[in-house]
Amino acid sequence: MRSTADRVRQAICFELIGILIVTPLFAWVFNHPMGDMGVLVVLGATAATVWNYLFNLGFDHALHRRRGDARKTFPLRILHAVLFEATLLVILLPIFAWWLQVSLVSAFLMEIAFAAFYVVYAFVFTWCYDTLFPPQGTNERTA
Template identity: 80%
Template sequence: MRSTADRIRQAVSFELIGILIVTPLFAWVFDHPMGDMGVLVVLGATAATAWNYLFNLIFDHVLNWRRGDVRKTLPLRIVHAALFEATLLLLLLPIFAWWLDASLVTVLLMEISFAAFYMVYAFVFTWGYDTLFPPQRTGRTTA
């Protein structure tokens, strides 16, 4: 299992790198001013950072409980990335619609684009992070 400090480092570095990539890219793709998109991205990143910490903690506890190990296979990495993005999409959809003063359908299409980007990014980032900072092996807990 990862320490709290390691989980915080993972979540913060994930979001900071993501913000640096996605803000200019999506301002250009969706033809919104950088400032407007930047506020939206930072708002989303803040929510995503908190959710990233909680989601990964829950996911690791479930893995440890079910398998006695938190290491992820390729199929588990795909499930991990997809579940994270799907749940985050549900959390952010109404906030994005309100901020952009747009319909839920319009924002859903934008969110799907964000989710597709971040799903690939989460997969690559997490794999790279696990390679640079391998999680500690743990046995099954009895509680």
């Protein structure tokens, strides 16, 4: 299991790297000013950081309780990434619509694009993070 300090480091690194990639990319893709998109991304990242900590804590405890181990197999990594993004989409949808002054349908389509990006990003980031910083009590690296 990971310590609280390790979970905080993981969440902060995940969000900072994500902000640096997604803000200019999505400002360009959705034709919104960089400032507007930047504020939205920071609001989303703040919500995502809190949710990241809570979700990962719950997911790891569920794995540990069910399997006696918090390491993730390839299929569990996919499930982890998809569940995280689906729940985050529900949380952020009204914020997107309000901030960008778009319909819920437009906000939903934007959220789908963000979620698609972040599903891949979360999978790659978490795999890299787990490789660089294996969970405590883990004697071998996961594939």
